[in-house]
Amino acid sequence: MAKITLSNLRHSYMPNPSGPDDYALKSIDLDWEDGGAYALLGPSGCGKSTLLNIISGLLVPSEGRILFDGRDVTDLPPDQRNIAQVFQFPVIYDTMTVRDNLAFPLRNRGVDEGRIAGRVAEIAAMLDVEAMLDVRAAHLSPDNKQKISMGRGLVRDDVNVVMFDEPLTVIDPHLKWKLRSKLKELHQRVRATMIYVTHDQTEALTFADQVVVMQDGEVVQIGTPVELFERPQHTFVGHFIGSPGMNILPASEDGGRIVFEGQTVPVEGAVTGTGGMTQLGIRPEFVTLADTGLPARVRKVSDVGRHAVVETVVGDTPVKAVVDHAEVEQGAEVHLAFRQDQTRLYRDGWLSTEASQ
Amino acid sequence: MSIELIDATKTVRGITHIKPTSLTLETGHFNVLLGQTGAGKTSLIKLMAGLDPLASGQIIMDGQDVSRLSTQKRNISLVHQFFVNYPHMTVFDNIASPLRVAGMAKSEIEGRVQEAADILQLAPMLARRPQELSGGQQQRCALARAIAKESRAVFLDEPLANLDYKLREELREQLPELFAGRGAVVVYATSEPEEALLLGGRTALMDDGVVTQFGRTAEIYRKPATLTAARVFSDPPINAAEITKTGTQARLATGVTWEVTGAAAGLADGVYTMAIRPHHVTPVQTDTQSVALNGVVQVTELSGSESSAHFQMGDDGWVSLAHGVHPYEVGEDHAFYMDPSKAFYFAPDGSLVA
Numbered sequence: 001m002a003k004i005t006l007s008n009l010r011h012s013y014m015p016n017p018s019g020p021d022d023y024a025l026k027s028i029d030l031d032w033e034d035g036g037a038y039a040l041l042g043p044s045g046c047g048k049s050t051l052l053n054i055i056s057g058l059l060v061p062s063e064g065r066i067l068f069d070g071r072d073v074t075d076l077p078p079d080q081r082n083i084a085q086v087f088q089f090p091v092i093y094d095t096m097t098v099r100d101n102l103a104f105p106l107r108n109r110g111v112d113e114g115r116i117a118g119r120v121a122e123i124a125a126m127l128d129v130e131a132m133l134d135v136r137a138a139h140l141s142p143d144n145k146q147k148i149s150m151g152r153g154l155v156r157d158d159v160n161v162v163m164f165d166e167p168l169t170v171i172d173p174h175l176k177w178k179l180r181s182k183l184k185e186l187h188q189r190v191r192a193t194m195i196y197v198t199h200d201q202t203e204a205l206t207f208a209d210q211v212v213v214m215q216d217g218e219v220v221q222i223g224t225p226v227e228l229f230e231r232p233q234h235t236f237v238g239h240f241i242g243s244p245g246m247n248i249l250p251a252s253e254d255g256g257r258i259v260f261e262g263q264t265v266p267v268e269g270a271v272t273g274t275g276g277m278t279q280l281g282i283r284p285e286f287v288t289l290a291d292t293g294l295p296a297r298v299r300k301v302s303d304v305g306r307h308a309v310v311e312t313v314v315g316d317t318p319v320k321a322v323v324d325h326a327e328v329e330q331g332a333e334v335h336l337a338f339r340q341d342q343t344r345l346y347r348d349g350w351l352s353t354e355a356s357q
Numbered sequence: 358m359s360i361e362l363i364d365a366t367k368t369v370r371g372i373t374h375i376k377p378t379s380l381t382l383e384t385g386h387f388n389v390l391l392g393q394t395g396a397g398k399t400s401l402i403k404l405m406a407g408l409d410p411l412a413s414g415q416i417i418m419d420g421q422d423v424s425r426l427s428t429q430k431r432n433i434s435l436v437h438q439f440f441v442n443y444p445h446m447t448v449f450d451n452i453a454s455p456l457r458v459a460g461m462a463k464s465e466i467e468g469r470v471q472e473a474a475d476i477l478q479l480a481p482m483l484a485r486r487p488q489e490l491s492g493g494q495q496q497r498c499a500l501a502r503a504i505a506k507e508s509r510a511v512f513l514d515e516p517l518a519n520l521d522y523k524l525r526e527e528l529r530e531q532l533p534e535l536f537a538g539r540g541a542v543v544v545y546a547t548s549e550p551e552e553a554l555l556l557g558g559r560t561a562l563m564d565d566g567v568v569t570q571f572g573r574t575a576e577i578y579r580k581p582a583t584l585t586a587a588r589v590f591s592d593p594p595i596n597a598a599e600i601t602k603t604g605t606q607a608r609l610a611t612g613v614t615w616e617v618t619g620a621a622a623g624l625a626d627g628v629y630t631m632a633i634r635p636h637h638v639t640p641v642q643t644d645t646q647s648v649a650l651n652g653v654v655q656v657t658e659l660s661g662s663e664s665s666a667h668f669q670m671g672d673d674g675w676v677s678l679a680h681g682v683h684p685y686e687v688g689e690d691h692a693f694y695m696d697p698s699k700a701f702y703f704a705p706d707g708s709l710v711a
């Protein structure tokens with residue numbers, strides 16, 4: 001296993017890129033520590049597949065270097081990088097048994113049969129597929145096929161990194177949580193460097209110790225799941241993580257005050273920086289319906305069972321609140337209270353307040 | 358508008374896909390078909406759409422028996438999980454195609470396509486071809502075609518399943534507004550309980566080829582008629598365990614006991630299945646009435662603003678779901694607290710008794 005360093009990476013699919021918008025990856029400097037569980041999280045088109053292809057060697061970056069344990073592999077083809085990959089769709093041989101499928105990556109590299117048998121047994125036990133070792137892969141359900149595909153990715157213990165590219169796409173929603181947590185457990189057992197690429201926050205936050213959030217070819221935050229939820233460094237992280245995401249509200253600065261829809265809103269701590277476009281960020285969980293505060297009108301109440309999502313409008317701006325019980329109806333005039341230590345200011349998208357003491 | 362199924366069934370090569378099903382779906386709200394993969398949601402939609410023949414029974418649309426009418430003659434729209442557009446046509450022509458087939462005047466076609474494109478924010482892309490669009494835009498194109506057509510019924514078969522979840526969130530919010538006031542009966546199939554709750558309207562729970570319960574979405578969620586219905590309408594899975602009731606006391610096999618209150622107190626002594634939703638089992642004690650469940654944490658998950666823990670207690674697996682981020686260690690002993698007043702009680706035959 002190896003530490004992976006991405007140094008000054010930039011990539012454009014155009015022959016002569018002129019501005020930042022021509023780059024699919026704008027500027028990436030990242031260290032993936034040996035043995036870490038990482039997720040690369042972002043919407044379609046954010047550059048995460050480009051980054052994955054650069055690490056695996058399918059793509060040579062326009063600029064910058066990739067190092068495995070300090071060794072420059074930028075110009076090495078995929079087969080010389082010694083990595084394992086698990087894809088969206090199961091990659092297995094239908095005519096082979098599960099046992100032979102799991103053994104294949106080892107046989108391919110001339111590992112002796114005794115060691116292969118041991119390693120296959122170990123992986124099969126971790127994945128709970130011992131009972132199906134002699135079944136032909138063609139007879140497996142889609143989720144079991146993908147399990148075997150994962151097993152093939154994990155069976156070699158000499159790879160630099162195991163990469164998962166949206167591995168749960170084809171899995172039935174009711175089975176996803178089992179595989180999500182299985183992967184987490186597997187990482188804790190094998191302690192390989194793993195990179196998990198997904199657009200799904202639950203998959204990313206469940207699997208990874210560190211989540212790298214990407215938007216428009218840039219890394220906007222690297223943090224633990226707790227950090228991403230509790231203190232988004234960028235409005236995009238606030239919006240993308242959490243359902244519903246953070247309320248991002250247009251605000252202005254007036255002296256030391258932050259003004260939203262004509263009302264002063266106290267923020268968590270001292271404001272940093274000046275100028276730029278200012279916005280308030282507060283998660284719906286920290287907005288409550290109160291007797292006083294910002295006057296708002298209720299647009300819609302969605303009862304989600306365990307809580308209710310109240311969609312309101314303050315002036316012309318939609319603001320959502322997540323409450324335990326909604327005792328209001330559509331059209332009602334209400335007041336909103338923002339929890340101060342959870343109300344942050346963002347400047348041009350970036351966090352611009354200090355945490356409360 | 359309405360669609361009425363009367364003892365409708367479907368068999369394929371002797372195998373029953375839909376058991377006798379009677380159901381009336383109306384306009385004015387979403388009609389959600391909720392069930393796991395294989396429950397029969399798509400089969401039922403295909404029957405209503407006329408894509409598959411009935412084995413027996415009838416389908417009535419707006420008082421007219423359409424049981425033997427072809428799909429074309431039923432005037433319906435269908436949007437699938439996979440984005441189905443004509444690759445060689447522009448977005449405009451894709452949206453216009455059913456209108457042209459219907460022989461509508463050119464000027465009216467233009468007006469309708471423009472309106473649908475405006476609603477779905479596709480106006481700047483009308484001249485492009487589907488493959489030049491993102492997945493979300495492609496699915497919006499398919500939805501625009503359904504809206505422009507002004508059909509009597511619109512069937513949406515897991516239309517958001519292949520989209521990024523943020524996009525899913527946005528479209529899910531917009532969908533009820535898109536179809537509001539259009540007069541069509543909207544039928545929406547999903548396997549996700551949360552989606553059904555967010556869409557509201559009415560929900561038909563499906564299991565093993567039959568509708569097991571139908572009514573207002575929130576009411577069904579609060580009063581599942583059977584243990585199976587409770588299971589279908591819960592994600593993460595609802596906690597269920599056998600209890601023995603003696604007097605006012607309920608006892609789990611592990612020895613945990615509590616005082617039963619409300620309607621449950623009136624039940625005859627005996628063995629029942631108790632079921633409680635994961636969010637009523639929390640990692641911190643919130644009131645003194647709660648019952649402590651001591652388990653071993655097996656699996657933990659984080660979904661942005663909520664964390665769940667799967668834990669083992671005796672022979673049973675349990676799930677807890679709570680707001681915020683709770684740091685659990687897999688393998689640790691952890692106390693969870695259940696609010697027994699939120700439990701459902703089911704008789705041995707699976708029917709709700711309290």
